[in-house]
Amino acid sequence: MPDWINILIRSLVSFAAMFLFAKVIGKRQLSQISFFEYIVGIAIGDMAAIIADNIDGPIYHGLLTMFVYTVLPLFLSWLALKSKGARDFFEGKARVLIQDGKILEDNLKKERMSTDELLEHLRTRNAFKVADVEFALMEPSGSVNVLLKSENQPMTAKKMGWQVAPEVAPQTVIMDGNIIDESLATLGFNRAWLKGELQKQGVAIENVYLGQVDANGALYLDLFDDLVKVPEPQNLKLTYITLKKSQADLELYALSVEDEQVKKAYEREAKQLQKTIEQLKPLLTR
Incomplete structure (x- = not known):
């Protein structure tokens, strides 16, 4: 057999084996990998290249080595799940870098991290001043998580005591000018409703690049022509x-009538409607 055919076959086999072993190890090779898993991934890739190039040795020798390097991390991962001590040994522990707004220089030295590197990590978390940070922790994966001081944290509806509607993923009902009937059915709508909404906004279906409907039934459109701006739905407002x-109007009626019973009835209904409006305001004005 010519050498080039042998190399081609071995390359295809080693590539298939590398793909298979990578799938067995799992998605952690793609995200949140540990240092050990990173080294294993490099080793398996090197072995695949050696299998393809070393035409003198049996191919199963390289495949066996790749198999061992695949099974070993799986066994260590299983061991880490069963024992916290093993998990700390193989994956490492998180280390506090900033506590109560104070940089822990000794911990920085243990992680061999410079002040510039710490500041860079803080900036990626939108913390440009150390004085704004309450707590910073370096995870075993190498990422740094930051907790800002209370006065520097973003304002949320929960902190303000507001009631807001839960967020629901919008349904895409138009894509590339084509109606997606399954999404309409999920929302309980049909094509007649969609065409009626398009007519309200003066848009033809063939001009719509993307159309989405949120949980409130509001239709948002993006047209092929980027120069044309479609007004946002105002149904809730x-x-x-x-x-x-x-x-x-109820308050006005209460002032205009002379009958006391009717006046009290209007006032009572006006107060009840006002309470309802206050409860619905966060949902209708967001």
Whole structure:
């Protein structure tokens, strides 16, 4: 057999074996890999190259070595799951770099991290001043997680005591000018409803690059022509305005009538509607 054919066959076999062993090791080879797994991945890749190039030795010798390097990390991962001591030994422990706003220089030295590197890690977490950081921790994977001080953390609806609607993934109902009926059915809508919404915005279906419907039934459109801007749906805001107008009308009726019973009834309904508006406001004005 010519050498070039032998090399071609061995290359295909080693590539297939490397792909198979990488699948067996799992997705951790692609994300959140440990230093040990990183070394194993390099070793398996080198072995695959050696198998393809070393035409004098039996191919199964290299495949056996790749198999051993695949099974070993799987066994160590299983051992780490069963024992915290083994997990700390093989994967390492997290180390505190900043505590109570104070940099722990000794821990930086243990991680062989310079001040510039620490500042770089903080900037990737949108912390440009050390004084803004309450706590920073270096994970075994090498990433640094940061907890900002309370006064520097982003404001959230929970902190403000607001009630907000849960976020639901929008459904794509139009893609490349084509209607996706399955997504419409998931939302409980049909093509007639979609065409009616498009007519309200004065858009033809063939001009729509992407159309999505959120949990509130609002349709958002992106057109092929980037120069044309489609107005955002105002259904929720219009509902809020209508409720406010109705509440104001009830108060006006209460002032205009002379019958005390009718006046009290209008006032009572106005107060009840006001309470309802206050409860719905975070949902209608977001």
